[in-house]
Structure formats: structure tokens, C-alpha cells
Amino acid sequence: MAKSASKKNGKAKKAPGGGMVAWVLAPVVGFVALPTFILLLIGMAPTLVAFFIMDRHPSKYTTRAVGYLNFSGCLPYAIDLWRGGGVWEFETLVSIISDPFNLLVMYSSAAVGWMILFATPPVVAAYLAVTSDMRETTLKARQKELIENWGRNVRLGAMGAELSDDDDDEDNESGQESEPAAQLAPPS
């Protein structure tokens, strides 16, 4: 526990440090490879929107989902930029960003990211529903099996209640099957 706490604290301290490095390095990189930086700044506008406006999650999953694909849409043009004349080739940059098709490709890739982002939760929810029902059925079946094998005292004992002398009342048992879940150990 102590270790995990210290790890968490370490991560919390690293995050602002890393961000500071990024804020320091970004202008340097932007200055060294300014055309590429401008290309990505324009091409990855949807990612910036996601990062600064949409995504409130600390892990920035939305930004990642959009950003990864957005970057893959920008990457061919960045390579063209590098192969066209180097990191200071502004003409190639202008020609790229002045072509709407190129912007469409870059933004479409970001749109694909958004589409994936919107399409996945319902699928995940359906998956969770199915697996949850299956697990619930399995667990209840096991509990029923335990009661059949050990009587309802096994439930009373698990609840920390006093054991009953007559633990053969299985009719009563079936009527109370859902009770322990409500009474026992509220989730943390």
C-alpha cells in the first residue's frame, strides 16, 4: 500500500514536470522544425480541440483516440515536407496546407478517430451486459449449490449471523437469495 501510494505520488509529481519539459521543448522543436510544427498545428487542430475543449479525463483517452489517427493522417504530408527540402521548407508547407484535399485527408483521419470514439461505448456496454449476466448466473448457481450442500447456515455464517439449529428450510432460502447481495459488503 505504501509503495503504491508513493508510486501514485511520484506519478502525480512527474506529470507536471513532464508537461513543463514539453512546454519548454515544444518552442525549441517548433523553432528548429517550424514548418513541420505549423503543419501539425494546422493538421491536428481536431486533436487540439479534443485536448483543450472536449477531453476532461485525466488519462486523455479522447485525445489519444483522435490524436493517433489524426497524426496518421498528417504523417504523409510531414514526410512530403521533410523530403521536399528539409525542415525549413515553407513553400512545400504552403502548398500542402493550401490544398483543401490535403486538409480533408488530415481532418478525415481525425473524424475516423471520433467515429471510433463514439461507436465503441455501446459495443462495450453490450459486451459488459452479456458478460455480467453470465457471471451473475454462475455466481448465483454456485451460491445455490453451496446452500444445497451446506444448508442455509452457510449463508448465515457468511453474513456473520448466528447459525440456525434448523437449516433445512430451503423454500425460505430460495426466497432470500438476493438478500445477501444487498446486505453484504457494499462496493467500495
Added chain:
Amino acid sequence: MANGDSAKRVKLRDRYEIAVDEPLPNYDNPPAVAYKVRHMRDGQRDLIGLVCDPKMPTRFDLIGALSRVDTPYLMNIRDWGIVDWPLEGRRCPVFIFDRPDGGHLMTSLDDTFEPLREEAIVDLFVNPAYQMLRDFRDHDITHRAIRPTNIFTGGSVKGRYLIGECVTAAPAIAQPFVYEPIETCLCMVAGRGAGTIADDLYAVGVTILAMMTGASPCRGMSDEEVLDAKLNKGSYGALTHQTRISLTVMEALRGLLNDDPMERWTVDDLGMWANGRRGSPIQQSMESRAARSFSFMDKDHYTCRELAQTMSANWDMAVTVIRDGTVDTWLRRALGDDAKVSAMNDAKSVLGEMDADDNIVARSCIALDPASPIRYRDFRANPDGFPNVLAMHGESSGTRNEFAQLMQYNLIGFWDECQPRPRVDLVGLYRDLRRAKEVMTRTSMGEGIERVIYDLNPHIPCKSPIIETYYVIEMEQLLPSFESLAGEDPEVRFLVDRHIAGFIATHFTNHRGNEFRDLDNQADPHLPLLASIRLLSNVQEKSRRVTPFPKLSALAAAVLAPTINRLHNRQTRKSISKAMSEAAESGRLMEVLAVVDNADVLNNDERRFHAAMQEYSETTQRLSQLEYDKENRPTIARELGAQVSSFVSGVLTTVAFIGIVAVTFLF
């Protein structure tokens, strides 16, 4: 023992057949009832069987001594046993006798008959009685049932009378007042006790008087009138009342009816008189009379015995005259008996808790009349009659409490101190009663009044309602009776009550287990069940020959069935239950117990049960988690969906990156 094989013929020991449909009322000796008996191998023998009242104590303790008594003038036992008696629907003791040649001298004490001459009385009755009593004295036993209604005319030798049996009922239980000395008349009937040979000699004297007059003395008088007459005039005066008696017989009657047992004729005196030796009649021993009466309860009393009797009959009033000293004054001034004054002072010299009214009255009665029985409210018995009182009335809480209190007040000790001569014959009884006093204070199973009843009466049957009808008088009969019970009433679920525990504690003396303690266990309901079967198992295993009792074992398995619930696992329960049934077939209770009370099985089941509880708890936790997840599924789906979508994006990006790099640099 014996088995009844049909409704009309009951077999005893495969040797006798008792004809249930052939009663012989002429030979009844109440409470025993006579029936014709056939010897199965010797049809010539003419036998009768006296079936005893199973509710009344029977004198089994006399059987051994009577087998050594060899007189032709006593209706002696030929055999005995306990049979299934269809008329009662239970087991009853039965005694087999040779059928007497004649009938009863008197069928009722109200009858009259032709008076006998002196010579005839001596020849027909006194000589046989003397021979019988001589043997009885030599074997230190008493008859206590000598009366005209228990004497048969036409005995087997020379036409002499045959004196009836004395074993089918408690001593003197059926003796009329007239045939009992004053001391035993003052007792409750059950408390008369076996007494001494002097009591039999008294009865012989009264019987002689009856033969002489052709009627029982004091005919038509009530018991109270007889007792008053005896107290006022002495036995001789009361019984002979205006009867003309020859000097010869008067000598015998004065000797035999003497109210002082020390001065009463002995057996030898009777024998010498019967053989013709004559002396002068001794004077009737009378209690010293006071110069003036003591008035109490509107009655004038001149003797201490009279006063003690009235005081015992008016218990609550007596304490006043005792405590205010008027009795002492009367004793000192009117009676002049310093010994009695001293005894009264001793009676009142009690301290603390002992200074209770009941104790003072009881001790005063003893001080005034030490020869009489111990009287404590309604409890009136000679010390040797105590066991019989408990046997007959031990179930009554009144009798029980009175017995407990007189033991607590040590009235027996005071009674013994007041006796004019030491009663060495009662030393063993005193010891038993002292132990009974301790046992009565203990309330656990196998102790208390029930244990005392069997300790003091080792020959009475077990009084437990569970097996009372089987008439169990010894340990060897206990388990067979349970076997019969199991066959007749398999629904019984309670096998050891306080009476059975007391009976076992008395008769199974080498038992040293904890079963009696466990029988009382209130905390664990299974322990008493296990203890009851273990107790019976010990009886079975420690018997001389281990006999299987399959029905009892099956019943024990049923009794122990609830203890299977100590096991939690249903499958284990089923297997144990099945194993118990199989073990019961062996007829050994120990094997049934070994199955159901196996520590390894119990511990293993407990351990597995705890593991099952742990698992149930864990599954419950997981179900709770699932329930929580269900309620928050949209949020979780969003969260998880974002993760999945970022992952998918990452994968697609990686593929795209590889593709772009490949297309750009390779092609």
C-alpha cells in the same frame, strides 16, 4: 425370563403354564391374585400362582432366605418370575406355590368359625408357627403376614395348619390393625417396615385369640377404636375384652401380646409353651400413668404415648403446649418421670435453623414415646419402613419434602438416641440413610430422590413411565425391556429419564463416565441424546455377555438422528444416516455411537463448512460488485469505451504508420 405365548396360557421359564382363565379366588392373598398353574413336565403337581400387584413393592429380598427355610408349615415358594400378564397388559411378578390342601381358616376377618380347643390350637397352629418362626429367626427374616385370612386349614403334614406366603407384598402391608403391635399401628401402612420377629409373635398371639374365640378380636371396631383401646387398656386388655380365657392360654397371650417388645415372649418361649412347659402369666406391661391428666385438644391424657399420639394428630396445635412448658410441668409434677423431662429438654434444645416448629414437635413426640415410629407431619414410619414409604409414595411431593426435612433435622439420630437399647440391627440402615441425605441434595440426573428410592430399595422395579410396564428389577432386564419397547413403540424418542438414571446409578455401580452430567446439559441439545445412548451402550458392553439388541439399536439411531444435524454437509449427513442404519443392524449401540459421534468426521465437516462460508462470502461480494457495475454500466461503458477506442486508434495508427513508411521509403 418368561414369555406369554397366548392369551389364556402364560408360560414361566418354559416350565409352568399359568392359566389366565382359571382364577382361584379361594387362594388370593390381596393384593396378589391366585391362578391355576400347570407344571409342563409333571402334570401331577398341583400348583397355584400368585400374581402380584406390579405397583406394590414385593419382597424379592426374602426369596434367597426362604429357599433355605425348610418347614412344611409354610407355604413356600416353588419358583418365581416375571411374566407378560395379559389381564394387566404389562409384565407382573408371579410366585409359584404348591396348592394348599384346605382353604383359608377365615376368608374375611368378619367371618366366624367354630372355636378351637386349646390342644387343637397348640397342635394345629402354634407348633407349626413355632417351627416356622424359629427358622425365620435363624435366617434373620420376618413373616409379617400372620393372620387367620392367611392360614390354610389341612396342611400337608398331620393335618396341621399351613401358614400362608409372605413375599407377594411389602411387609405387613395387608395386616389389619388388630394383628399389629401398637408401634406399627401408629405408622402409615407403608412405613411399618419388616420389623422384628417380636411383631410376628404378636400376630401369633392375636391369631391364637381368634382361634380360641372363633372370630377375629375387636370385630366390628374401626381402626381408630382399636388403636384407642390398645392405647388405653394395653393390647391384652383391648383384644381379650371380656373373653373367658383359660390360665394356660392366658399365659401365652400375656406373653405374646405384651406391648413392650423387650418383655414380649420370644420364639423359644413360644416353643416351650407349645411343648407343654407352663409358668405363671406375666403381668401386662403398661406404660406409667400420670397422677393427673394432661388436657390437650379436649382430651385427657394419662400416658406419654397417648399425648404423643394426640400431638402428632394435631401437629400445628402441639407446638404451643411444647414451647410454653406445660408439657414439661406435667411430666415433672404429674408423671414424675425425670428421664422423660430430660428427653423433652433435649428435644427442645435445638439452635438456629433447626429451631423450627415441625422439628420441635417431631422431636417432642419421639421424646415422649421413643418406641413409636418417627412422626413428621403426615410422614409416620419406623426407620426400617422408610425405604418402603419412598418406594410407594416417593412420587408424592409431600412425602418427599417431609422425608427430606426429617433427614435434614436428623430425627433418625434423635430417635436412635432416645431408644432404651442400641438398635444394632439398624446400623446398616442408618448408614444408607445418611448417604441418602447427601444424594438427595444433589439435583443432577442419577441423583436426587429417584436415586435414593433405588438405593434404599434395591429390589423394586424401575418406576420410569418409559419402561414401568416391563417390571425391570435388575440391570440384566433393562436393555431387553428397551428392546421390547423399541419393537412396540418405535416412535419413542426419550430413553433416559430421572428414574432410569437413578436406577442405573444404583445398579450399575462400576459406571464412571460423564454421561449423567451430559444428560443434564442444557446448552447443547445433542449432548443429552448422545449421553443417554452412551449410557445404555455402556450397560450393554459391560454386561457379562454382550447381547445384540437390533430393535433398540434402530431406535437409538432414530433417537440420535437429530445429532446428525451437527454436521453441515448434506451429503455427509446422508452418508452418516445410512451408516447409522447399517450399524444398527449389528445390535450394538456402541457401533451406532461410533458412526454418529466420530470426532474426525465432525472436525473435517466443520473445517469444510468454514471454507464454504468463506466462498459464499466471496461470491456474495462479487455479486454485489456486479450489481454495482450494472447500475453504473453507462459510465463504465463510456470509460471503458474511451480506453478501447484509444487502443483501437493506436492500433490503426500503428498499421497506418507502417504502411506510410513502407510506401514512402520502400517504393
